[in-house]
Amino acid sequence: MPHRAPERNSSATFQPGINHPPMRSLLFVPTGSERMIANALVSDADALVFDVEDVIAPADKGDVRRAAVRAPARRLRAEAGVAS
Numbered sequence: 001m002p003h004r005a006p007e008r009n010s011s012a013t014f015q016p017g018i019n020h021p022p023m024r025s026l027l028f029v030p031t032g033s034e035r036m037i038a039n040a041l042v043s044d045a046d047a048l049v050f051d052v053e054d055v056i057a058p059a060d061k062g063d064v065r066r067a068a069v070r071a072p073a074r075r076l077r078a079e080a081g082v083a084s
Helices: 034-041 058-080
Strands: 026-030 047-051
Touching (some): 034 058
Protein backbone atom coordinates (compact mmCIF):
# COMPACT_ATOMS: atom_id res chain seq x y z
CA MET A 1 0.00 0.00 0.00
CA PRO A 2 1.52 3.40 -0.95
CA HIS A 3 2.37 5.88 1.78
CA ARG A 4 -0.33 8.50 2.19
CA ALA A 5 0.45 11.85 3.74
CA PRO A 6 -1.73 12.81 6.72
CA GLU A 7 -4.69 15.03 5.99
CA ARG A 8 -4.00 18.66 6.77
CA ASN A 9 -6.32 21.36 7.95
CA SER A 10 -5.17 24.32 5.86
CA SER A 11 -6.73 26.81 8.26
CA ALA A 12 -4.92 25.39 11.27
CA THR A 13 -2.17 27.43 12.83
CA PHE A 14 1.08 26.20 14.33
CA GLN A 15 0.86 25.67 18.06
CA PRO A 16 4.02 24.94 20.05
CA GLY A 17 3.91 21.73 22.08
CA ILE A 18 1.44 20.03 19.72
CA ASN A 19 2.66 17.15 17.57
CA HIS A 20 2.31 18.45 14.00
CA PRO A 21 2.89 16.35 10.89
CA PRO A 22 6.22 17.19 9.26
CA MET A 23 6.10 19.91 6.62
CA ARG A 24 6.52 18.58 3.12
CA SER A 25 6.83 21.86 1.28
CA LEU A 26 7.57 25.55 1.68
CA LEU A 27 6.49 27.92 -1.07
CA PHE A 28 8.42 31.18 -1.32
CA VAL A 29 6.12 33.85 -2.74
CA PRO A 30 7.31 37.14 -4.23
CA THR A 31 5.02 39.71 -2.61
CA GLY A 32 5.33 42.23 -5.42
CA SER A 33 2.66 40.38 -7.43
CA GLU A 34 -0.97 40.06 -6.33
CA ARG A 35 -1.38 37.25 -8.88
CA MET A 36 1.43 35.23 -7.31
CA ILE A 37 0.02 35.79 -3.82
CA ALA A 38 -3.43 34.67 -5.00
CA ASN A 39 -1.99 31.54 -6.63
CA ALA A 40 0.03 30.74 -3.51
CA LEU A 41 -3.07 30.98 -1.33
CA VAL A 42 -4.77 28.18 -3.24
CA SER A 43 -1.67 25.98 -3.43
CA ASP A 44 -1.23 22.79 -1.44
CA ALA A 45 2.01 24.02 0.13
CA ASP A 46 2.34 23.33 3.83
CA ALA A 47 3.73 26.80 4.49
CA LEU A 48 4.03 30.05 2.59
CA VAL A 49 7.00 32.37 2.96
CA PHE A 50 6.17 35.86 1.73
CA ASP A 51 9.32 37.43 0.32
CA VAL A 52 9.62 41.21 0.20
CA GLU A 53 12.11 41.26 -2.64
CA ASP A 54 15.01 43.60 -3.05
CA VAL A 55 13.48 44.71 -6.35
CA ILE A 56 10.55 46.33 -4.51
CA ALA A 57 11.11 50.06 -4.24
CA PRO A 58 11.74 51.12 -0.62
CA ALA A 59 8.73 53.44 -0.79
CA ASP A 60 6.47 50.49 -1.76
CA LYS A 61 7.72 47.96 0.82
CA GLY A 62 5.19 49.05 3.47
CA ASP A 63 2.25 48.37 1.12
CA VAL A 64 3.76 45.06 0.04
CA ARG A 65 4.29 43.96 3.65
CA ARG A 66 0.69 44.85 4.54
CA ALA A 67 -0.56 42.82 1.55
CA ALA A 68 1.50 39.83 2.71
CA VAL A 69 0.09 40.10 6.24
CA ARG A 70 -3.49 40.22 4.94
CA ALA A 71 -3.03 37.27 2.55
CA PRO A 72 -3.60 34.41 5.06
CA ALA A 73 -6.80 36.03 6.33
CA ARG A 74 -8.06 36.22 2.74
CA ARG A 75 -7.47 32.48 2.39
CA LEU A 76 -9.29 31.69 5.62
CA ARG A 77 -12.27 33.83 4.57
CA ALA A 78 -12.36 32.12 1.18
CA GLU A 79 -12.32 28.66 2.79
CA ALA A 80 -15.14 29.72 5.11
CA GLY A 81 -17.16 31.08 2.17
CA VAL A 82 -17.08 34.63 3.51
CA ALA A 83 -16.85 37.47 1.00
CA SER A 84 -13.76 39.63 1.42
